[in-house]
Amino acid sequence: MKLTILGCYAATPRTITNPTSQVLEIKNRLFLIDCGEGTQVQLRKNKVKFSKINHIFISHLHGDHFYGLIGVISTFALLGRTTDLHIYGPKGVKEIITLQLKLSNSWTTYNLFFHELESNESEVIFEDNRVVVKTIPLKHRIYTNGFLFEEKPAERKLNVEAVENYNIHIAYYQKIKNGGDITLDDGTVIENEKLSFDPIPPQRYAFCSDTVYNEAIIPIIKEVDVLYHEATFLESEAALAQKTLHSTAKEAATIALKANVKQLVLGHYSTRYGDINVFKQEAETIFPNVLSGDDGTCFEF
Known part of the structure; x- marks a missing residue:
């Protein structure tokens, strides 16, 4: 299981940081998770093959999580793509994207399928013979889901x-x-x-961004191999986190501890902080196995 962080900062892109987007490679499947502005540039920088991306998962319709989607879709068409592309995201994502394609007369050269989500309960949204993907209902200012990626058990x-x-x-x-x-x-x-x-135990990856501290997700992500959890603020700004329905690094670590996950990856940092190491330091006071996500970092589990 390989995780490539394309961008993991909150709000607006900067010359030195990018909004949320990442690529998960699991069981020889490549999934794009969120698609903030500049995602296609980050894909090129990190040498991710466009042609291997057939499924894109959008957590919610705040710009720093999907403003790069129309660019990715359009570039795929300009490159002559013919393979189907599936988009999983909140209701409304189809309207947003198709309106842009319509008004620019830039229809795709390939089939574009939208799988719009509305349920407030965890549900299976993708399954093949190797991987299952379920939603993780999150609590944010608008309808938001995280995603749980699970390998299917291998043969003995x-x-x-x-x-x-x-x-x-x-x-x-x-x-x-x-x-x-x-x-x-x-x-x-x-x-x-x-x-x-016995076969090698199947691996599980949980993506949780954006959300206020929410223990309701614990049963869904319990004992996952890797948890990516937003840590927009430090505990010193806990009141701001509560107001904006985001989490602190300490709260992310508390979720990891209570869910008994094996590894925590932090991200979605507010750009008000000059050093992201402070997030890891705060989280490690609660949970020992913490990694700092950063643009361009690649983790193999």
Whole structure:
């Protein structure tokens, strides 16, 4: 599982920082999460292949999370894209994008599918044979979702030595990989655990931005491998965080602790602070495993 942070600062883009956007690579799938202004430039800088992006997830319709979307869609068309592109986001995202395409007479060269979200409950919005994506309802000034990306469990690994010792025919190998027991010709049942090894545990990534401190998300993100949680402010500006429905670094760490996640990645920093290390320092007073997201950083888990 690989996470590339394209941008992780709040509000407006600057010459040295970019608004929210990131790329998650999981089970050989590439997902673009949020699409702030300048995303396509950051994609190029970080050498992410446009052609590998088939699914884009938009958390909410504040500009610093989707103003780059029309640019990405248009550039894909200019490059002659023919592969379908799926957009998952709040109701209204289709109207916004199609109006821009209509008035500029810039219709895409590929099929563009919108999956608009309205539910206040967690729901599955994408699934294939490798990955499942669910929403994480967040509490912000407008309708907002985070996203939970989950690998599907892999097949069990064949214990070749054991299988050969029991003289099991190759025709039963797939059954063993699927977790099935094997009955020998004499009626003896060989339990699957003796014929195979546990697969690598599936990984889970939770993206949570923007939101006020909200313990309601804990059951959804419990024990995920990696949690990205917004940390717009420090605790010294807790009142401002509450007013704007954002979180502090300490609050992000508290969610990570209560959810028993393995790793916390911070982001969505207010640009009022000159050094993002202070966010990590504050979070580490609550939760030990903290990484500072920053534009251009890449984490492999």
